[in-house]
Amino acid sequence: MAQLTLQHLDKIYDNNVQAVYDFNLEAKDGELIVFVGPSGCGKSTTLRMVAGLEDISNGHLLLDGRDITQVPPKDRDMAMVFQNYALYGHMTIYENMAFSLTLRKEDPNVIHKKVLAAAEILNLTTQLNKKPSQLSGGQRQRVAMGRAIVRSPKVFLFDEPLSNLDAKLRGSTRREILLLHKRLRTTMLYVTHDQTEALTLADRIVCMSMGHVQQIGTPLELYDNPANVFVASFIGLPPMNFFDAEVKDGYLLNKGFKVSLSDSEKSLLKNYNGKMITLGVRPENMVETGEDGIPVKVTLNENLGMNTLVHGHTQADGKNADRITCKFKDWCRYKAGDIAKVKFTRMHFFDKETTMAIQEGAKA
Numbered sequence: 001m002a003q004l005t006l007q008h009l010d011k012i013y014d015n016n017v018q019a020v021y022d023f024n025l026e027a028k029d030g031e032l033i034v035f036v037g038p039s040g041c042g043k044s045t046t047l048r049m050v051a052g053l054e055d056i057s058n059g060h061l062l063l064d065g066r067d068i069t070q071v072p073p074k075d076r077d078m079a080m081v082f083q084n085y086a087l088y089g090h091m092t093i094y095e096n097m098a099f100s101l102t103l104r105k106e107d108p109n110v111i112h113k114k115v116l117a118a119a120e121i122l123n124l125t126t127q128l129n130k131k132p133s134q135l136s137g138g139q140r141q142r143v144a145m146g147r148a149i150v151r152s153p154k155v156f157l158f159d160e161p162l163s164n165l166d167a168k169l170r171g172s173t174r175r176e177i178l179l180l181h182k183r184l185r186t187t188m189l190y191v192t193h194d195q196t197e198a199l200t201l202a203d204r205i206v207c208m209s210m211g212h213v214q215q216i217g218t219p220l221e222l223y224d225n226p227a228n229v230f231v232a233s234f235i236g237l238p239p240m241n242f243f244d245a246e247v248k249d250g251y252l253l254n255k256g257f258k259v260s261l262s263d264s265e266k267s268l269l270k271n272y273n274g275k276m277i278t279l280g281v282r283p284e285n286m287v288e289t290g291e292d293g294i295p296v297k298v299t300l301n302e303n304l305g306m307n308t309l310v311h312g313h314t315q316a317d318g319k320n321a322d323r324i325t326c327k328f329k330d331w332c333r334y335k336a337g338d339i340a341k342v343k344f345t346r347m348h349f350f351d352k353e354t355t356m357a358i359q360e361g362a363k364a
Contacts, residue, residue: 002064002154002187003029004050009059011045011211019045021211023059027155030185036198037208037234043191044159046208050189051080051157063154079148080157083164085140087132087147093119094128097146111150118149121183122176138169145180158190162197174200195235199223207231229278229355232348238283238309238325240348245279247272252279252347256314256322257294259344269349272364278355280348283309283327293341296324298334308332310340 004027011020020042027033035043048054050061052073061069068076087096094115101111119125122142132140141161148156158177162170178201181188192198198205199219207214207222207230215227226232232240245252245259247269252259261269269277294314302309308328313321326342334340349358 003027003062004155004187004189005060005062005065006046006050007060007062009046009049009061010057011042011049011054012057019211020049023213025206025213025216027187027189030187031203032181032188032190032201033204033206034190034192034198034202035206035208036192036195037214039193040210041208042211043193043206043208047080047157047159047189047191050155051078052076053080076155077153078155078157079151079153080159081141081144081148081161083160083162085132085144085164087140087143089132092129092131093124093135093143096132096143097128097150100147100151114150114152115146118146121149121180122146136169137165138173141165141173142176145177149180149184154187156186156188158188160191160193162192162194170194170197177201195237199235205235207234209234225357226280226348227357229280229350232280232350232357236282238327240280240282241322241324243279243281243314243322244276244352246274246276248274252277254279254314254322255320259294259347265347265349268358268360271362272349272358275364276352277358278350278352280350281344282346282348283325285344285346286326286328286342287345288328289341289343291341293343296326296340296342297321298338298340299336301332301334303331306330310334312340 006023006025009020009023012018023046035046037043045054049056056069060067097115097118098111101114119128122145124142124146127135127139162173165173174197190201202219204216204218205222206216209230215222215231222231222235226235243254245254250261250266252261296312296314298310298312300311308331310326310328310332312324314324315321351358
C-alpha cells in the first residue's frame with residue numbers, strides 16, 4: 001500500500017519568490033496522477049519536493065500516514081525517472097539497472113533476478129550487455145524506468161520523461177508507461193506540459209498555473225467541466241474558442257452572432273441577464289449547417305484525414321471579428337474567403353470577471 005498525501009505545500013525560495021502555493025493532494029494507492037501545466041507553473045518543483053530534492057517551505061508530506069517531510073530522499077522509498085535519463089555512460093545496461101541495489105549491498109543473486117525481471121517487463125533482455133550510447137532514446141528511457149523498477153519503491157516519480165523523444169517514440173513510450181502502471185499498480189506521480197500525455201495516462205489530473213492548483217479531477221472532468229477559463233483553454237486540442245457575449249432574454253448576443261439558449265441554459269444564466277459573460281465552445285462542438293448557421297469566413301484549412309480544422313472569423317465582413325477554429329468530420333474543401341455556416345452543439349459559460357465556470361444559482 002502507498003497512499004501519498006500533500007498537505008498545504010508551499011515552496012518559497014531565498015529571494016522570497018514563491019513557486020508553489022498551498023498545494024493539497026491525496027494520491028490513493030496505485031493511482032497514476034499527472035501534474036500538467038505550462039512551463040514555470042510549479043509542477044516540477046512540487047514533484048521535487050515530494051522526492052526530497054527541494055526543501056518544503058511550509059506544509060507536510062505523508063506516506064501511508066507517516067510524516068516524511070524531513071526524511072532524506074534516499075529513505076523515502078520513492079524512485080524518480082528524469083527527462084535526461086541520467087544513465088552512466090561507462091556502465092552496461094545491466095550495471096546501470098543494478099547500480100542502486102549494488103550500493104545497498106544486496107545479494108548478487110537477488111540483484112540478478114530483479115534486473116532480469118525488470119528487463120523482461122521493458123523488453124530490454126537482449127540489450128543488457130550494451131552501453132547507453134548504443135541504444136535509442138526510447139530504449140534509454142526504458143533503462144531509466146528499469147532502474148526505478150528494480151528498487152520496488154512505494155511511489156514512482158516521473159519528471160517529463162518523454163520530452164526528449166520524437167513524436168513517434170513519445171507515443172510508443174507513453175503506452176509502455178501506461179502498461180507498466182497497469183502491471184505494477186504502484187502509485188505514480190507524473191509531470192508533463194503535454195496535455196495528450198495527461199489525458200491518456202492519468203487516473204486524475206492536477207492542472208496548475210503560476211504555482212496554484214486550478215483543478216483536480218479525472219481527464220473527462222477537466223475536459224467536460226473545466227473549472228475556469230485557464231483549464232478550459234489548456235485542456236483540449238485544438239484549444240477552446242472564447243467569445244464575449246451578452247445574456248439577453250434567452251439569447252447570447254455577440255458582435256458576430258446570436259444564439260438561443262435551452263431551458264437548462266436559461267436557468268443556469270438567469271442571474272446574468274443583461275450582463276456580459278465569456279462563452280467557450282470547443283472546436284469539436286460545432287457542426288456545419290445550412291443558411292441559418294453562424295457565418296464563419298474561412299482563412300485556412302488543415303485537413304487531417306478523418307477531420308478538418310477550419311480556421312476563420314465569426315463575421316463575414318471581417319470587421320472586429322472574433323477568431324474561431326472549427327473541427328469538422330471528414331475532409332473539407334473550403335478555400336480562403338469561403339463562408340461556412342456552423343451551429344454550436346455544446347457551450348461552456350464563464351464569469352467574465354472571475355473567469356470561473358458559472359454554476360447553477362451563481363450570482364453575477
